[in-house]
Amino acid sequence: MSDKVSVSLTINGAEHALTVAPERTLLDVLREDVRATGTRRGCDEGSCGACTVLVDGVPVLSCLSLAVTLPGRAITTIEGVRNGAELHPVQRALVLHGAVQCGFCMPGIVLSAKALLERNPSPTVEDVRQALGGNVCRCSGYTRVVEAIASLGGRP
Amino acid sequence: MRYAEPETVEAALSALSTHEDARCLAGGASLVAMMNAGRIGPGMLVSLHRIPELSTITETGDGLWLGAMCTHRTVAADARLRGAMAAVREAAAWLAHPAIRNMATLGGSVGLADPHTEIPVALVAASARVEVAGPGSRRVVPVESLFVDSYRTSLQRGELVTRVFLPRGEDGAVGHHLRFSRVAADYPTVSISLVLAMDGDRCRQVRVVVGSCGPVPLHVDAADQRLVGTRLEAEDVAEAGGLLARAAAPIDDVRGSAEYRRMLIPRLLGRALSQARERAHV
Numbered sequence: 001m002s003d004k005v006s007v008s009l010t011i012n013g014a015e016h017a018l019t020v021a022p023e024r025t026l027l028d029v030l031r032e033d034v035r036a037t038g039t040r041r042g043c044d045e046g047s048c049g050a051c052t053v054l055v056d057g058v059p060v061l062s063c064l065s066l067a068v069t070l071p072g073r074a075i076t077t078i079e080g081v082r083n084g085a086e087l088h089p090v091q092r093a094l095v096l097h098g099a100v101q102c103g104f105c106m107p108g109i110v111l112s113a114k115a116l117l118e119r120n121p122s123p124t125v126e127d128v129r130q131a132l133g134g135n136v137c138r139c140s141g142y143t144r145v146v147e148a149i150a151s152l153g154g155r156p
Numbered sequence: 157m158r159y160a161e162p163e164t165v166e167a168a169l170s171a172l173s174t175h176e177d178a179r180c181l182a183g184g185a186s187l188v189a190m191m192n193a194g195r196i197g198p199g200m201l202v203s204l205h206r207i208p209e210l211s212t213i214t215e216t217g218d219g220l221w222l223g224a225m226c227t228h229r230t231v232a233a234d235a236r237l238r239g240a241m242a243a244v245r246e247a248a249a250w251l252a253h254p255a256i257r258n259m260a261t262l263g264g265s266v267g268l269a270d271p272h273t274e275i276p277v278a279l280v281a282a283s284a285r286v287e288v289a290g291p292g293s294r295r296v297v298p299v300e301s302l303f304v305d306s307y308r309t310s311l312q313r314g315e316l317v318t319r320v321f322l323p324r325g326e327d328g329a330v331g332h333h334l335r336f337s338r339v340a341a342d343y344p345t346v347s348i349s350l351v352l353a354m355d356g357d358r359c360r361q362v363r364v365v366v367g368s369c370g371p372v373p374l375h376v377d378a379a380d381q382r383l384v385g386t387r388l389e390a391e392d393v394a395e396a397g398g399l400l401a402r403a404a405a406p407i408d409d410v411r412g413s414a415e416y417r418r419m420l421i422p423r424l425l426g427r428a429l430s431q432a433r434e435r436a437h438v
C-alpha cells in the first residue's frame with residue numbers, strides 16, 4: 001500500500017487540492033488528474049524535454065519531478081502562458097517563422113524560451129541554443145525555432 | 157511506497173532508519189528516471205528538500221562548504237568557486253542541459269556514483285571532502301573513498317551526504333574541467349578534470365582525473381608525477397596520457413568504443429592542460 005499524500009499544487013496560478021501517491025510524477029498528475037494534457041510525455045527519463053514546465057520560473061522536467069515535493073511552488077505549463085486570447089510572444093514568433101511541424105516538442109520549447117527571455121531579454125543565437133539544449137525536436141532541424149526565439153531579443 | 161519530508165538532518169536519519177528499503181530523494185533526476193523505468197521501487201522515499209542546512213553554502217579561510225542539496229545551477233553560478241575549486245564549477249555549468257542543472261544536486265551526484273557522469277570526476281580532482289551523517293555521528297571523508305564501484309558508494313544504509321568541502325588549493329592553482337561529448341547536452345564520452353599549479357613555465361603540481369573510463373573516477377599518481385617538474389611538452393603529456401590510458405577500464409557503448417576512449421585520453425589531457433595553463437598565467 002502506498003501512502004496517499006494530500007497536496008495543494010499551484011498550477012498556472014490556480015490551486016488544485018489533490019491526493020497523490022508519492023511515486024507519481026508531476027507529469028502524471030498534470031495529464032491524468034488535472035487533465036492539462038498540453039505537457040507531453042516523451043522519454044520519461046529526462047532526455048527529450050517534451051515534458052518541460054516551469055517551477056518558480058525555471059525549466060524543470062515534469063517526468064522527473066514528484067508531485068508530492070511541489071506544494072508552494074509556482075508551476076507554469078503551456079496552458080498558462082497565453083495572455084487571455086493572445087498567444088505568448090514566443091508562440092507568435094514560432095508561428096510567424098514557420099517553425100512548427102508536428103508540434104510535439106513545442107510546449108517544452110515555448111516554456112524553455114519563456115524562461116530564457118525572462119532572465120535575458122536579448123539573448124544571442126548561442127544563448128538560445130544553450131537554453132534549448134534539453135529540448136529535442138525531430139522535425140525542424142532547429143534552425144527556424146532558434147531564429148524565431150532569437151528574433152524576440154531584437155539583436156541583428 | 158512511504159514518503160517523508162523531514163526538516164532536519166536528524167529527522168531524516170531517523171526516517172531512513174524506519175524502513176529497510178528507504179532512499180533519499182534529492183532532485184530526483186536519476187532516482188525518478190530509474191523508478192519510471194521500473195528499475196527500482198524503493199519502499200520509502202525520504203525527501204531532503206525541506207532541510208535548510210542542506211542548501212547552505214559556507215565560506216571558510218580554506219575553501220567552501222557546499223550543501224548536498226545545492227543544485228548544479230547554484231554551483232555553476234557561485235563566483236567564489238575560483239582557483240582550484242573552478243573545476244567543480246565548470247563541471248556543474250556544462251553538464252547535461254539547463255532543466256537537469258536546475259533540478260539535480262551535488263549530493264545526488266555523489267550518492268548516485270554513476271561512472272558516466274562528471275561531477276564525481278571534478279570533485280576528486282579538486283580533492284573534495286564529504287561530510288557524511290549517520291545515526292548518532294558525522295564524519296568527513298575524502299570524496300574518492302566514497303566511490304567504490306559503478307553506482308556503488310561506501311555510504312552505509314541509513315547514512316546521507318550533508319555537505320561537500322572544496323579546498324581552495326595552493327596559491328596560483330587553477331582548476332579546469334574538459335568534457336568531450338557527441339553533442340553539448342549528452343553525457344561525456346570522456347571527461348578530464350584537473351588542478352594545475354605552475355612555476356613560470358614548469359609544472360609545480362598537478363592532479364589529473366579522468367571520467368567515463370572505468371567504474372570510478374580514474375586518478376593515477378604516476379601520471380601526475382610524470383608531469384610535475386616538466387614544461388608540459390608534447391612528450392610529457394603523451395607519456396602521462398599513456399599511463400592513464402593503460403590504467404583505464406572503459407567500456408564500449410553508444411558514445412564510443414573502449415578503444416576510442418583510450419585514444420581520447422592523451423589528446424584531451426593535452427588540450428585540458430593547455431587550456432588550464434593559459435588561465436594559470438592570467
Ligand SMILES: Cc1cc2nc3c(=O)[nH]c(=O)nc-3n(C[C@H](O)[C@H](O)[C@H](O)COP(=O)(O)OP(=O)(O)OC[C@H]3O[C@@H](n4cnc5c(N)ncnc54)[C@H](O)[C@@H]3O)c2cc1C
Pocket residue numbers: 045046047179180181182183184185186187188189204224225251252253256259260261262263264265266267268272273274275311315316317318341342343344
Ligand atoms: C537526462 C540526464 C542527463 C544527465 N547528464 C549528465 C551529464 O552530462 N553529466 C553529469 O555529470 N551528470 C549527468 N546526469 C546525472 C545528474 O548529474 C544526476 O542525475 C544528478 O546529479 C543526481 O542528482 P539528484 O539530485 O537528481 O539525485 P536523485 O536522483 O534524487 O538521487 C540520486 C541517488 O543519490 C541518492 N542521494 C541523493 N541525495 C543524497 C544525499 N544527500 N546523500 C546520500 N545519497 C543521496 C539517492 O538516494 C539516489 O540513489 C544526467 C542525468 C539525467 C537524468
